[in-house]
Amino acid sequence: GDAAAGKAKAAVCAACHGADGIAMIPSYxxxxxxxEQYLVGALKAYKNKQRNGGMAMVxxxxxxxxxxxxxxxVAAYFAQMK
Numbered sequence: 001g002d003a004a005a006g007k008a009k010a011a012v013c014a015a016c017h018g019a020d021g022i023a024m025i026p027s028y029x030x031x032x033x034x035x036e037q038y039l040v041g042a043l044k045a046y047k048n049k050q051r052n053g054g055m056a057m058v059x060x061x062x063x064x065x066x067x068x069x070x071x072x073x074v075a076a077y078f079a080q081m082k
Contacts, residue, residue, distance in 0.1 A: 001036070001069075006077030009070050012062065013078075021081050028055070036079035043071045 013031065017023050021032025031039065045051035046063035066074065 001040075001072030001074070001076030003073070003076040003080045006070075006073030006075070009066065010074050010077050013074070016058070021078050031078040032081040034078050036075045039075035039078055040071055043075065044068070047071070 016025065016028045017031045021034075022030050042051065043063045043066065046056065046059040047066065049056075049060055051059070063071070
């Protein structure tokens with residue numbers, strides 16, 4: 001994915017996951033430095049309604065607005081954060 005393109009798409013993620021990828025709310029996961037392929041798989045699972053637990057009610061609508069390219073870019077953005 002393209003991390004620079006992912007940065008723009010990831011702006012909406014900051015509300016729950018923090019502007020720097022570190023969530024302010026303990027029940028929300030940190031995305032900073034997360035494995036890129038894990039993020040791609042998780043977002044696609046939310047998008048396809050295959051992931052239904054936890055925060056699925058919040059994440060499914062968010063993921064549904066992302067194309068596969070957007071998902072790859074957002075994943076690359078968070079994965080490259082150190």
